Amino acid sequence: MSNEKGPDHSRRKERSRQAIFAATRALVVEEAYEKVTVEAIAARAGVGKQTIYRRWPSKSAVVFAALLALSEDADGQSVALPDTGDLEADLKLVMRATAEEFADPSFDRLIRALNTEIANDAALAAEYREKLARPLEEAKKARLRGAQEAGQLAADADLDLVLDVLYAPLFQRWLHRSGPLTAAYADSLVDATLRAFRP
Amino acid sequence: MSNEKGPDHSRRKERSRQAIFAATRALVVEEAYEKVTVEAIAARAGVGKQTIYRRWPSKSAVVFAALLALSEDADGQSVALPDTGDLEADLKLVMRATAEEFADPSFDRLIRALNTEIANDAALAAEYREKLARPLEEAKKARLRGAQEAGQLAADADLDLVLDVLYAPLFQRWLHRSGPLTAAYADSLVDATLRAFRP
DNA sequence: CTCGCAATACGGATCGTCTCGTTTAGTCGA
DNA sequence: TCGACTAAACGAGACGATCCGTATTGCGAG
Structure with a gap:
């Protein structure tokens, strides 16, 4: 029983x-x-x-x-960035893919709805960071740490800052619709970030 | 008549x-x-x-x-950034002031409401860019052009990209409440941007 | 037979429309 | 110069529609 x-x-x-x-x-x-x-x-x-x-x-x-x-379903458990040893190529791959995702109308609406909810509710924002943003950030930072050890990135770089500089412009351009999310733009963000934090 | x-x-x-x-x-x-x-x-x-x-x-x-x-009232007609000839000092001044503005609860609520409206309405977003964002951007780009001529910034730098890299991380950190908007953070954004686009 | 659920009625709140007298600014005659 | 007249704009609020979140009901699975 x-x-x-x-x-x-x-x-x-x-x-x-x-x-x-x-x-x-x-x-x-x-x-x-x-x-x-x-x-x-x-x-x-x-x-x-x-x-x-x-x-x-x-x-x-x-x-x-x-x-x-x-x-959570989509990610499964394995959030890992590509690691071919070539930081610039890996990042450009990821950034181009991200830009393409944002260009998809369905994804656009989903993320816009999500952002609408969390922008006006601090509790939801905290849960979002905890369950979605943080795991992704950790995966990205793991890749960047590898790059630091390989001498492709300044050893004393603040990885949170690196991620902000890399991703925030793409996000803002999408949110405010201030320009097209092209592969060229994604590449130039990677280039600028790597120049800012090169060893 | x-x-x-x-x-x-x-x-x-x-x-x-x-x-x-x-x-x-x-x-x-x-x-x-x-x-x-x-x-x-x-x-x-x-x-x-x-x-x-x-x-x-x-x-x-x-x-x-x-x-x-x-x-529009607040700006009047004169939107101009400080220009002491020292680009780094001027930008840090502006970025610290911007960070402080976002920390003000009243300003926070106003801009959050504004962003909520424009995030879900492409027409409002366009009007926002036209009437508010563009004039500010032009003022900032004017200051950066001066810096290019003075050899303090790469002459071939895409100024739209420079502004994105400089401001977007601050904006995103505020919008997602992912960290405190300190003067140190503002400074580090200026440092990173200047490293990425130095002559 | 029992219990969880779909369906739906309900009260409260808000949106956006509509109507109703009242106020206001401009016109004109004395 | 000044006080009535007119038409537009206005404050107030009733109204129907819609949606939220709660409460009730009837059915069908186990």
């Missing part, structure tokens, strides 16, 4: 959870963000509103969780 | 316009942003809702216009 826990409702729960996430993502991608409503999510997921509010306290939390889960 | 234009109702218009802007700014500063409603703005400004909707198509547009007007 499983008197410890109730019977196995976890599968049912998990199914509706995934349905809610899928519906949320679909709506964020295809509708104007302000039209993404809890009622629309529930209808599309084929669940009752109460099932959503039973698990998350607000619409923001649902959207955030859906996007967070997306990245 | 002024058959060209109707009678001069501009004073009345202008008074309510300023009242609406003042009320909007006050509410953005002191309330959580989602509590800034058109009804609250109208009540505080002592105007009818229709007076607001007669001039702007949506709440977003009102908020945006109020914040835009704030900066």
Whole structure:
């Protein structure tokens, strides 16, 4: 007798959870963000509103969780940057790929929604940093540490600063739509960063 | 006979316009942003809702216009960076001042609201770039051009890129609350940028 | 039979529209 | 010069629609 826990409702729960996430993502991608409503999510997921509010306290939390889960699934456990030994080539590869990601309309809408939520909620912002930003940063910093040991990067460089200088311009250009995210732009960011922090 | 234009109702218009802007700014500063409603703005400004909707198509547009007007007033016509001939000192002065501005809670809320609006509306983003970002950028680029001529900056440097590398990390750190905006951080951004683009 | 869930009704709040008297600025006649 | 007249703009707020978050109900799986 499983008197410890109730019977196995976890599968049912998990199914509706995934349905809610899928519906949320679909709506964020295809509708104007302000039209993404809890009622629309529930209808599309084929669940009752109460099932959503039973698990998350607000619409923001649902959207955030859906996007967070997306990245967690995608990443799996293995977040690692390429390491061919050629720092410049590796970084340009990664930066070009990042620029392309941002150029994808679906990705654009998803990340824009995510940024909207975390820009106005310090608690969500902290959770975002903890669960998404930090692991990615650690992976990037691991690659940079290797470069420092190989003498391709200043040994005393502040790696947080290096990452800021490398990524923030791309992010800002995307967020403010102040220019196209071309491969050339990605390359020039890598070049500038490497000049700033060369040994 | 002024058959060209109707009678001069501009004073009345202008008074309510300023009242609406003042009320909007006050509410953005002191309330959580989602509590800034058109009804609250109208009540505080002592105007009818229709007076607001007669001039702007949506709440977003009102908020945006109020914040835009704030900066336009503040700037006046003279946007110019200090130019003592010492590029590094001038930039550190400006970057430290910028970091302090972002640390001010009122300024923080105003700019956060502004960014929320423009992140999800490409038209507002374009207007923002045109009316606010561009003039500031031009002033900054004018200072950098002087530095290029004085041989303090690489003559072939892309000034848009220089500005991105200089400012974007500060902006992103503020937006994502990923770290404190200290004078030391401001200085290190100037140092990194000057290393990346030295002659 | 029992229990969790989908469906849906509900109250509260806000948006954006509409209507209604009132105020205001400009016009004109005495 | 001055006080009524007119038309536009206005403050106030009622209204329908929509959405949030809560509470209730009826059904179907186990």
